[in-house]
Amino acid sequence: xxxxxxxxxxxxxxxxxxxxxxxxxxxxxxxxxxxxxxxxxxxxxxxxxxxxxxxxxxxxxxxxxxxxxxxxxxxxxxxxxxxxxxxxxxxxxxxxxxxxxxxxxxxxxxxxxxxxxxxxxxxxxxxxxxxxxxxxxxxxxxxxxxxxxxxxxxxxxxxxxxxxxxxxxxxxxxxxxxxxxxxxxxxxxxxxxxxxxxxxxxxxxxxxxxxxxxxxxxxxxxxxxxxxxxxxxxxxxxxxxxxxxxxxxxxxxxxxxxxxxxxxxxxxxxxxxxxxxxxxxxxxxxxxxxxxxxxxxxxxxxxxxxxxxxxxxxxxxxxxxxxxxxxxxxxxxxx
Amino acid sequence: xxxxxxxxxxxxxxxxxxxxxxxxxxxxxxxxxxxxxxxxxxxxxxxxxxxxxxxxxxxxxxxxxxxxxxxxxxxxxxxxxxxxxxxxxxxxxxxxxxxxxxxxxxxxxxxxxxxxxxxxxxxxxxxxxxxxxxxxxxxxxxxxxxxxxxxxxxxxxxxxxxxxxxxxxxxxxxxxxxxxxxxxxxxxxxxxxxxxxxxxxxxxxxxxxxxxxxxxxxxxxxxxxxxxxxxxxxxxxxxxxxxxxxxxxxxxxxxxxxxxxxxxxxxxxxxxxxxxxxxxxxxxxxxxxxxxxxxxxxxxxxxxxxxxxxxxxxxxxxxxxxxxxxxxxxxxxxxxxxxxxxxxxxxxxxxxxxxxxxxxxxxxxxxxxxxxxxxxxxxxxxxxxxxxxxxxxxxxxxxxxxxxxxxxxxxxxxxxxxxxxxxxxxxxxxxxxxxxxxxxxxxxxxxxxxxxxxxxxxxxxxxxxxxxxxxxxxxxxxxxxxxxxxxxxxxxxxxxxxxxxxxxxxxxxxxxxxxxxxxxxxxxxxxxxxxxxxxxxxxxxxxxxxxxxxxxxxxxxxxxxxxxxxxxxxxxxxxxxxxxxxxxxxxxxxxxxxxxxxxxxxxxxxxx
Ligand SMILES: Cc1cc2nc3c(=O)[nH]c(=O)nc-3n(C[C@H](O)[C@H](O)[C@H](O)COP(=O)(O)O)c2cc1C
Ligand code: SF4
Ligand code: SF4
Ligand code: SF4
Ligand code: FES
Ligand code: FES
Numbered sequence: 001x002x003x004x005x006x007x008x009x010x011x012x013x014x015x016x017x018x019x020x021x022x023x024x025x026x027x028x029x030x031x032x033x034x035x036x037x038x039x040x041x042x043x044x045x046x047x048x049x050x051x052x053x054x055x056x057x058x059x060x061x062x063x064x065x066x067x068x069x070x071x072x073x074x075x076x077x078x079x080x081x082x083x084x085x086x087x088x089x090x091x092x093x094x095x096x097x098x099x100x101x102x103x104x105x106x107x108x109x110x111x112x113x114x115x116x117x118x119x120x121x122x123x124x125x126x127x128x129x130x131x132x133x134x135x136x137x138x139x140x141x142x143x144x145x146x147x148x149x150x151x152x153x154x155x156x157x158x159x160x161x162x163x164x165x166x167x168x169x170x171x172x173x174x175x176x177x178x179x180x181x182x183x184x185x186x187x188x189x190x191x192x193x194x195x196x197x198x199x200x201x202x203x204x205x206x207x208x209x210x211x212x213x214x215x216x217x218x219x220x221x222x223x224x225x226x227x228x229x230x231x232x233x234x235x236x237x238x239x240x241x242x243x244x245x246x247x248x249x250x251x252x253x254x255x256x257x258x259x260x261x262x263x264x265x266x267x268x269x270x271x272x273x274x275x276x277x278x279x280x281x282x283x284x285x286x287x288x289x290x291x292x293x294x295x296x297x298x299x300x301x302x303x304x305x306x307x308x309x310x311x312x313x314x315x316x317x318x319x320x321x322x323x324x325x326x327x328x329x330x331x332x333x334x335x
Numbered sequence: 336x337x338x339x340x341x342x343x344x345x346x347x348x349x350x351x352x353x354x355x356x357x358x359x360x361x362x363x364x365x366x367x368x369x370x371x372x373x374x375x376x377x378x379x380x381x382x383x384x385x386x387x388x389x390x391x392x393x394x395x396x397x398x399x400x401x402x403x404x405x406x407x408x409x410x411x412x413x414x415x416x417x418x419x420x421x422x423x424x425x426x427x428x429x430x431x432x433x434x435x436x437x438x439x440x441x442x443x444x445x446x447x448x449x450x451x452x453x454x455x456x457x458x459x460x461x462x463x464x465x466x467x468x469x470x471x472x473x474x475x476x477x478x479x480x481x482x483x484x485x486x487x488x489x490x491x492x493x494x495x496x497x498x499x500x501x502x503x504x505x506x507x508x509x510x511x512x513x514x515x516x517x518x519x520x521x522x523x524x525x526x527x528x529x530x531x532x533x534x535x536x537x538x539x540x541x542x543x544x545x546x547x548x549x550x551x552x553x554x555x556x557x558x559x560x561x562x563x564x565x566x567x568x569x570x571x572x573x574x575x576x577x578x579x580x581x582x583x584x585x586x587x588x589x590x591x592x593x594x595x596x597x598x599x600x601x602x603x604x605x606x607x608x609x610x611x612x613x614x615x616x617x618x619x620x621x622x623x624x625x626x627x628x629x630x631x632x633x634x635x636x637x638x639x640x641x642x643x644x645x646x647x648x649x650x651x652x653x654x655x656x657x658x659x660x661x662x663x664x665x666x667x668x669x670x671x672x673x674x675x676x677x678x679x680x681x682x683x684x685x686x687x688x689x690x691x692x693x694x695x696x697x698x699x700x701x702x703x704x705x706x707x708x709x710x711x712x713x714x715x716x717x718x719x720x721x722x723x724x725x726x727x728x729x730x731x732x733x734x735x736x737x738x739x740x741x742x743x744x745x746x747x748x749x750x751x752x753x754x755x756x757x758x759x760x761x762x763x764x765x766x767x768x769x770x771x772x773x774x775x776x777x778x779x780x781x782x783x784x785x786x787x788x789x790x791x792x793x794x795x796x797x798x799x800x801x802x803x804x805x806x807x808x809x810x811x812x813x814x815x816x817x818x819x820x821x822x823x824x825x826x827x828x829x830x831x832x833x834x835x836x837x838x839x840x841x842x843x844x845x846x847x848x849x850x851x852x853x854x855x856x857x858x859x860x861x862x863x864x865x866x867x868x869x870x871x872x873x874x875x876x877x878x879x880x881x882x883x884x885x886x887x888x889x890x891x892x893x894x895x896x897x898x899x900x901x902x903x904x905x906x907x908x909x910x911x912x913x914x915x916x917x918x919x920x921x922x923x924x925x926x927x928x929x930x931x932x933x934x935x936x937x938x939x940x941x942x943x
Contacts, residue, residue: 079710082864082905093912094904099710114904118866121901125869151894152873167415167462167687167858171850174879174886178872200862209406216403217339220705220862221412223688225872227862230412232341232404233390233419241339241403 040106055086055097055108066110067119067141069126070201071098072251074314075211078202081126085118086110094118116145123147128155128177129225131197134255134266152177158196162234166223178225184263187236190244190323192263193229197256200227204248204257212316217242246322250305250315259303259323272297280307283321288312290321301325338397340404343390350395352384352480353377357399372721373400374703378411379644379684386426386478387418402703413705413861415687416476416644424478425456425502428645429495432606432855433801433837433848434467434764438489443471446492447499456499462689462855463606464488464645467764467837468515468771474645475503484647509648512617515609517771517788525758526734527774530617535652538659541620547665549737553628554673556740561632562588565736567744569756574600574692574729575806575832575909577821580736583726586716587633590724597630597638598701598720598727602685602692604643605804606855607835610760610772611730615642615649618734619656623680625733627666628740630678633726638678641697643685653682689859693908694727695719696861707861708908731760731834751777755820759834763788766795766840778820784836785815795840799925803832805852806913808920829920845927846882849918853878856914867911870902874915881928888928895922 035050042058049058054077059066070081077099085094089107094115097108109115123142127149132138141147153174158181172178184194202220209216217240221230231240249257258266265271280293291310295303304322308315345353354360356376377400381392388411397404411417429447431440447458464486466472472488475498485503487494513519513531520531534540541547553561566581587595599622603611615622626638642650657680660666668677683701685691691700695709698720719725735757739747748756755777761784764770768789775784781800791797797812808829810817817827824831839848853875862868877891877898899915906912921927 077710079907080863080865082866082907085905093906096710101712117897118901118905121870121897122865122905125865125873125898125901128873129869152876163420165415165418166413168459169854169858171854172872172876172879174876174883177876199865200868209403216405219403219405219409221405221409222862223413223415224857224860224862225868227868230405230408232393232408235341239341240405241337 038102038104038106040102040104040108042108043110049102051102053102055088055095055100055102055106056084058102058108059097059110064110066097067137068098069135069199069253070203072203072206072253073308074316075203075206075251078206080202081122081199083119083122085115085122087112087114120145120147124149124151126199128152129179130199130254131181132199132254134197134258135199135253155179155181158182161195161226161228162230164222164226164228166226169226180228185237186260186263188238188244188260190260190319191246191249192258192260193237194256194258194263195228197254198229199254199256200229201253203251203253204229207247207251207316208242213243213245213247215241215243215245218248244319244323245317246304246319247316249322250317261302265297265302271302276302283317285318285320285324290317292317292321294325301328338401338403340394340397341390343394345389345391345395346385349381349385349389349392352380353392353395353399356380360399371400371402371703372701374402374407374410375683375686375700378407378414378417379686382417382478382686383476383482384478384480386424386476387420387422389421393419400703406704410703410705413688414644414685415858417686423453423455423457425475425499427456427458427473427475427495427499428461428464429458429490430462430464430466430470430472430474431460431851432463432467433805433851434463434607434770435471436848436851437765437837437839437843438470440471442492443473443490443495446496450496450499456502458499461645462858463604463608465603465609465612465643467607467609467762469510470764470770473498474647475499477502486648507648507651512613515613515771516617517769518773524774525738526614526731526760527617527772529621530613533618535617535619536655538620538656538663538665541618545741546620547624549740550624550628550631550665551671552740553631554671554676558588558632558634561628561736561740564739564744565632568735568739568747569754570732570735570739570747571755571821572729573731573735573759573834574694574727575605575803575830577831580728580732583716583728584629584633587635587724587726590717592724594637594723595633595635596720596723596725597626597633597635598694598697598725599626599629599638599640599680599730599733600692600694600697600727601640601642601646601649601730602689602697603646603730603833604685604689604692604859605806605833605835606852607764607801607804607837608762608833609764610762610834612646612649613772614730614734614760615646616652619649619652620660621734621737622653622730623656623660623666625736626680627660627670627678628736629726629728629733631670631676635726636677636679638680639683639701639720640680641683641685641691641701643692644687650682650684657682688861689855690861690908690910693910696908697727698725705861707863708910710907729833752818752820752822754822759819759831761819761834761836763836763838765801765838766791766843767838768792775819778818778823780815781810781817781819781836782815784819785838788838791838791840795842798839798841798843799845799921800839801835801837801848801917803830804835804837805855805917806830806909807832807835808916809925810920811924814924830916845921845925846878849921849927850875850878850882852917856910860910860914864905864907864911866902866904867906867908867914870898870906870911871914873898874902874918878918892922892928895919 037048087109156176469488691706700706857871
């Protein structure tokens, strides 16, 4: 599969994947037995899919597009963004396709007036509060759903958001729309945290924590609109538990987390994905044999991702595979 | 796991506060608790002792409990009662929520603004403190060993300034819980019958008033029969969602996974709600007995009583009740001599987060995680606290159970209406003459209830009633004959919620109230899902524009409706799903912004 930064991710109907995730958490043993088929109605079509599949899995198998942001192909669903909401008959509210399991006789509508309204509003709420300029697909969805984030008013200017206390805020006057805009955090040479682009999808937290890296360097802090991804006391990354594996960058859907190279090149105006090539190879640092995809522009490595469908690392790398490629470039480090 | 702590050490006092809770370090993990679920109590221990939580103190907690510091910080920064920056040891929380506004909280704040700042004390505006019947209210915390708290209600300009200057007094200065029950002593009372009559500190007196007969009865008839009687009584939850209690119990009792847990939801943070507090202060043993019965019926050997952090007197009385019950073999092992029945109760204090009353957020809070609601399914009866089958019930729901057992389920169901059985506690506050907790059968009309409370002051007109709290909705004077039953309010498109009946007369500044409600939801959203996290912000902004006559009002009303619809349809939990209810009802039923005139005529009042 493609790294989440890029083009539409290819999803396969793979109930084993969910199962696999759970087995890492709960220690259930996957016996790999064939699954019972569940019959449901999806957009007026009667279909069947293996028990344990999510609505999203079933949609993907049929080629029905359901937009997602916080869903990650290597992570347990967090249900946070509410982009993927669909209508299920008998349910008072819409339900998240990314996590709701299918049941016998379920009647699902993915493209009704109600789902379109909800998606439009979610896009507008996100677009009016965060910088989505590097979130792939979002511009297309905005057009598709007729979203206009500007109608909440001009965006409020950025400011530091690291120490906002929970349960209180300054009353707005309605002249501007509150945003999460803030200065990017550049506190190390490897990657940048530009939380003005963050949609709080929780993916980086899950990747850093028990689902992958077990470093727990970052968590969600604060509450409500002032919630943010943070280290303890917002300490700079080098003081935190971060081991610079970059797995958080791998899963970030918005580009809020990015390689310093990418951040700098974007600032210089030299970042150009149309001129980039990708080469997938095997990391040579140790015997594990992780797959790495080198993104090169003008013969320089500008970013490293890892294929999520690789059976070795499922998209995860360590600091060496992710960042340790300066030596292959015959040049001085970027100033 | 290498915790990688920041390079800060705790002070001796901070260290001692944590170790007093967890036992001495290096104690081979045999202390009272060394798990992640001790995080919230440990944060309280430091905050209570010092007044805020420093880097060194957080490090020590993380070290003792093996919690990554980023996660502990994420948890600590979730709760409004904790400070992560230096803060004076004395903090006074002044309620400026709906009922207190109707009773002059603005003057209190004004009086405090003129008091000179000092390094030892600060004051803050607070959401509803749950004593609306004695509005306006303030609550003072004084860090120390022991920490002191004092509730000041009703507060006057003088008493609040005194409190700021001299700090909370020693001992219980509050009026008796009986004063909060205007019907006290009346023969019609069932749930409230003991309040004022029984000594809330004495197990003997509780027994002399019929206490623990119901538990004996339960042990006689067995768990299945208890559940059957509760179902036959058609008891519904009083915490807000009105779910049938019998169904919940049956589903939990039948779960093969072990252990099962009981959670008594005493978070009571819905603005305008104070009934559970009055019950816990006035009849605490009833809550413990009811929990014991519920534990017996559903196969739980452990119950958690999760109580909001702003209820110090209720906590004291419940602690005392639990200790006495333990001493007499009414909690603990082999209760009442019954070999196979063990049950005990642990109190957990919340720390200033309305969302922790949501039935799955409460699990995360107890477990030591951020109080974020979980996605359902799985439901609590299958996977709740610590991933195990769990019953969550509201305080008022639970104290109905002894009545059901002593009188029988069928008899119980004869009170109320066909579909809403029993009596209901209503919290009357705002512009009524006799605010307090009232107990009436379901089906009593709003008019009858308001009459009981003496109606609005002479020469005033009823303007609106907020039914069910901030998550409920406004009704106007034209709906005063609405019967207060689940079915009638549902048909009328509103809710009884947690029993809030917040009354406003013609002096009320409706737009200002709506702004307060919107600000409340924006403050209390956990921040997990987009519709609620951002939607509550956009709702408040649009209301501000409407109130300040900015831009085209029609546009903002349309915007509010669109945002409200998405919040209702797509939020994870009830907070986001109901965050637009009250505003919508004020717009549609009370004409709050019709023809661009701020609700009550007169100039729009704006709080900056
Ligand atoms: C935001 C939110 C806050 C809530 N707060 C409380 C509360 O403080 N006390 C309570 O009993 N129920 C509260 N509830 C309802 C609980 O989720 C749950 O339905 C209830 O505790 C179940 O008990 P019951 O069936 O006895 O009513 C809240 C729900 C939501 C969505
Ligand atoms: S680079 Fe790795 S360790 Fe550091 S924050 Fe990201 S996921 Fe965690
Ligand atoms: S930084 Fe990226 S991955 Fe992390 S929460 Fe924000 S958008 Fe999601
Ligand atoms: S609706 Fe609000 S409070 Fe509930 S989960 Fe979503 S953000 Fe949190
Ligand atoms: S993709 Fe389903 S909620 Fe985010
Ligand atoms: S105590 Fe102030 S509004 Fe409830």
